[in-house]
Amino acid sequence: MHVLDDKNLPSLAGNTHGILKQTATLMLALMIFIFFTILFTLIQTKSDLQKTEHQQKMHLLTKALENSQENLRLHLADYANWDEAFQNLTRTVNVHWAWDKQNLGKSLFNNYQYEGVFVLSQDGVTRYSVLEGQPGQVSFETWLGVNLTNTLMTTLATHQGAAFTRLITIHNQPILIAASWITPEDYTAIGITPSEHAVMIFVDKLTPQKFQQLGNEYEIQGLRTLPPEVASRRKDAMFLTAGNDRIYVDWQSKNPVETLLSKVLPLLVLLMVVSVLFAISLMRKALAKARMNDEKTFLLEQSRAALSASEQRFRDIVETTTDWIWEANEAFELTWISARFPAITGHRIEQWLGRRFTDFLVDNQQTISHWLTLPHPGDYLTLSHCRYVSALGSQRYCNITLKRITLPDNAIGFRGSASDVTLEVESNERIRFLSYHDELTGLPNRLMMQEFLDGKLHSRSEANSALVMLSLDLTDFKLVNDIYGHGAGDKVLCEVAQRLHNCLRATDLVARQGGDEFIIISPAIHKKEDIRTLCQLIIAVISEPFIVSGNEVSLGVNIGAAQSPQDALTASDLLRYSDIALYEARNLGNNSFVLYQADMAKQIVQRRELENELREAIKEDQLFLVYQPRFDIHAGRINSVEALVRWLHPRHGLLMPDQFIPLAEESGIITDLTDWVLVNACRDIGREFTHMSVSINISPMEFKDSDVITRIKNVLATTHFPATRLELEVTENVTLCSPENAKAIMQELKTLGIRLLIDDFGTGYASLYYLHSFPFHGIKIDKSFIFAMNDSQSAKSIVEKIIGLGKDYNLEVTAEGVETHEQLQQLIKYKCDIAQGYYIGRPVSLEAVKDNLHIIECNIEARCDAAL
Numbered sequence: 001m002h003v004l005d006d007k008n009l010p011s012l013a014g015n016t017h018g019i020l021k022q023t024a025t026l027m028l029a030l031m032i033f034i035f036f037t038i039l040f041t042l043i044q045t046k047s048d049l050q051k052t053e054h055q056q057k058m059h060l061l062t063k064a065l066e067n068s069q070e071n072l073r074l075h076l077a078d079y080a081n082w083d084e085a086f087q088n089l090t091r092t093v094n095v096h097w098a099w100d101k102q103n104l105g106k107s108l109f110n111n112y113q114y115e116g117v118f119v120l121s122q123d124g125v126t127r128y129s130v131l132e133g134q135p136g137q138v139s140f141e142t143w144l145g146v147n148l149t150n151t152l153m154t155t156l157a158t159h160q161g162a163a164f165t166r167l168i169t170i171h172n173q174p175i176l177i178a179a180s181w182i183t184p185e186d187y188t189a190i191g192i193t194p195s196e197h198a199v200m201i202f203v204d205k206l207t208p209q210k211f212q213q214l215g216n217e218y219e220i221q222g223l224r225t226l227p228p229e230v231a232s233r234r235k236d237a238m239f240l241t242a243g244n245d246r247i248y249v250d251w252q253s254k255n256p257v258e259t260l261l262s263k264v265l266p267l268l269v270l271l272m273v274v275s276v277l278f279a280i281s282l283m284r285k286a287l288a289k290a291r292m293n294d295e296k297t298f299l300l301e302q303s304r305a306a307l308s309a310s311e312q313r314f315r316d317i318v319e320t321t322t323d324w325i326w327e328a329n330e331a332f333e334l335t336w337i338s339a340r341f342p343a344i345t346g347h348r349i350e351q352w353l354g355r356r357f358t359d360f361l362v363d364n365q366q367t368i369s370h371w372l373t374l375p376h377p378g379d380y381l382t383l384s385h386c387r388y389v390s391a392l393g394s395q396r397y398c399n400i401t402l403k404r405i406t407l408p409d410n411a412i413g414f415r416g417s418a419s420d421v422t423l424e425v426e427s428n429e430r431i432r433f434l435s436y437h438d439e440l441t442g443l444p445n446r447l448m449m450q451e452f453l454d455g456k457l458h459s460r461s462e463a464n465s466a467l468v469m470l471s472l473d474l475t476d477f478k479l480v481n482d483i484y485g486h487g488a489g490d491k492v493l494c495e496v497a498q499r500l501h502n503c504l505r506a507t508d509l510v511a512r513q514g515g516d517e518f519i520i521i522s523p524a525i526h527k528k529e530d531i532r533t534l535c536q537l538i539i540a541v542i543s544e545p546f547i548v549s550g551n552e553v554s555l556g557v558n559i560g561a562a563q564s565p566q567d568a569l570t571a572s573d574l575l576r577y578s579d580i581a582l583y584e585a586r587n588l589g590n591n592s593f594v595l596y597q598a599d600m601a602k603q604i605v606q607r608r609e610l611e612n613e614l615r616e617a618i619k620e621d622q623l624f625l626v627y628q629p630r631f632d633i634h635a636g637r638i639n640s641v642e643a644l645v646r647w648l649h650p651r652h653g654l655l656m657p658d659q660f661i662p663l664a665e666e667s668g669i670i671t672d673l674t675d676w677v678l679v680n681a682c683r684d685i686g687r688e689f690t691h692m693s694v695s696i697n698i699s700p701m702e703f704k705d706s707d708v709i710t711r712i713k714n715v716l717a718t719t720h721f722p723a724t725r726l727e728l729e730v731t732e733n734v735t736l737c738s739p740e741n742a743k744a745i746m747q748e749l750k751t752l753g754i755r756l757l758i759d760d761f762g763t764g765y766a767s768l769y770y771l772h773s774f775p776f777h778g779i780k781i782d783k784s785f786i787f788a789m790n791d792s793q794s795a796k797s798i799v800e801k802i803i804g805l806g807k808d809y810n811l812e813v814t815a816e817g818v819e820t821h822e823q824l825q826q827l828i829k830y831k832c833d834i835a836q837g838y839y840i841g842r843p844v845s846l847e848a849v850k851d852n853l854h855i856i857e858c859n860i861e862a863r864c865d866a867a868l
Helices: 006-080 083-090 094-101 107-112 141-144 149-158 208-217 258-320 340-345 366-373 422-435 446-457 476-485 485-500 528-543 571-588 602-621 661-667 668-686 700-704 708-718 739-752 766-775 783-790 792-809 821-829 844-868
Strands: 116-120 126-131 164-170 173-181 199-205 238-242 243-249 321-327 334-337 378-388 397-408 412-420 467-475 509-514 517-523 545-548 551-552 558-562 593-594 625-631 638-648 653-654 692-699 726-729 755-761 778-781 814-815
Touching: 006 164, 006 208, 006 238, 006 258, 083 094, 083 238, 094 126, 107 661, 116 141, 116 149, 116 528, 116 814, 126 199, 149 164, 149 173, 149 199, 149 708, 164 238, 164 243, 173 551, 243 551, 366 378, 366 446, 397 422, 446 467, 446 509, 446 517, 446 571, 467 571, 476 485, 485 509, 485 517, 485 528, 485 545, 528 558, 558 571, 571 593, 593 792, 602 638, 602 661, 602 668, 638 668, 638 821, 638 844, 661 668, 668 692, 668 700, 668 708, 668 844, 692 755, 700 726, 700 739, 708 739, 778 783, 783 821, 792 814, 792 821
Parallel strands: 558 593, 638 692, 692 726, 726 755, 755 778, 778 814
Antiparallel strands: 116 126, 116 199, 164 173, 173 199, 238 243, 321 334, 321 412, 378 397, 397 412, 467 517, 467 558, 509 517, 545 551, 625 638, 638 653
């Protein structure tokens, strides 16, 4: 038996490697030579066959397109060289002849799939079009997407109007276009100049389906076009020339080497089998000699690697783990500490060698000492969250594992590990804090508020169970976020929390409900007067200015209050009733507080019922429109009306807008209501009048979302109402909430041709800056200013200045609420543009406006002439 030592390893390994290398090199060289020879032959053959196939297919495809162009040209020539076509399409287009009698109608699409049929005047204006078998309303250039009119006209002039075709590409789609002058069959007798010829154009879009069908007719399977970016990545991409563009094409090719491979592949497989068997025969001899040597070498190397890996693994764990390891003697004195100890605790190792391990811990010494005194202690002792003090004096936590061991001298010792879990403990404490507190303000959250409230309500003492709950809602806080950013808003909320906390008793609790809403629970308050005093104190504290980014910002607060046990005995009912009272406080305005009353819940229910009934009213046509005329003073006629909505309620009778519009805005129904008014007003005015404009009120809330643009576009498209005859009236408050978004929406509406008017001008909060920067077309002076003109000279002066202001900004000025002849005379004197009011006409049905329009115009015109 031979002894395997380290000296023999290199020699044995070298002999094994030499035998294997010699055999493998010989076999691989032979196989590679044979396989590459055959592969080169196949590739060369395949390339030649593919090249031949591409040339044949491209020839067929070119021929197919030429035939398609010739057919298109012949069809166009048949229609263009026709006496009736010349008579009905040259100077004017007889739509009855062309479409109704289907002489130039949908049959061209149904029979030949011509997507576009156009008749153009010699100057390029589209007079008649049929698009995909339907009458068209767009010009030739707009439908096609490119301007080819001048090119076609020039070519026709060169060819004396004879029909010709062109292959072009638009967005990588092949398109056949044919053009011709429309002439009678006896061309010499027409007696018109070339400039008087109308032009007929046929367009055949070679869609992917039609393009593939064209290829199938010429045995080109799967014919399709390729995007240029895809074709650029192919070296053999095939293309057609279309003017200055290229049309890259592709098709399904049969494998040209399929037959060749069926004959060569068996021979190749046989050659591979022989080569592999030959290689196996040689390798078996080499492997038999090397197997024993390889096994011994492998086992030895594996043992060495395992030992080295084990040592390295232990060393890495000790040096890089977050744990530190220690050993102690029988007296529990530390004899060895790993290198991670200083990095984690900050203490030096030499300071603790020889000291008892229990001295390191702040607590748990008794637990360890008791474990050591047991006659037969367990193998392990695990302690969690043991406190110790770092070198910097901070309190930290660790988990400790102890094990009793036998030392090399047969003495008893101990070994263990310590894992620092300070972050875990602090995170758990942080989680416990956040589970009961608001992260931003540090105030108790809903969970802690619930527990506090339940404890007070379930108290056996009647004095402790009596309490008041206040629901608070900040007003104008959203403006802080919009103007100064959410970071500034968070600072304001923190200061609000501090102010609330400072004005409450130690027994009270203030919690953050969410957003800008807070809850205050104040026990042992019995008198309503004490509740009012507390609410007034809170309002006064919150109303003091806040300093935000160096600016003073004033906020308001609304408060709803509910008492226990007078109003409710449970936490959920108290919260619900205080919310109801808060809702009523919001309706009263800023800095209001309301004590819950038993009938408030009933009012909320009634309001929700009315909200549901309004939704049904929109669907069931319980709404109707009335129209109030607007008199153009300069033109002396009624050019527009304002559409006003009314609700004929089944139980409450006729409801005016101020009775349900605020409800629609608060509940979000305003969008459906506005759409209903837009559709019906545009349809009514568009059907009955050809020149009349209609103005419609639109809520400022709808300018928070650009969806209003899409909705108005859909209404105009559905009703076919011109955008230039639509006026939208919005109040000045639209400029306060998200002004940039509102401005962008108005700009797009103006681009559509829609006019924008400021309604109730003078009663809102918009500044002159917004009047100048927003794309308004006119202003409507609120009727309160017009009413006051009868008794106040200052009111007349204000109206005159408002009209002058509108003129300075090039805005059309409308005066609302004109009810007397004297008011109209003053407005004419001040050069007002439009007058509206009961003196001009009351809101009436569309039929009444139509029937009395001429009478109203004559009466008002006579009065205006008298005034002038």
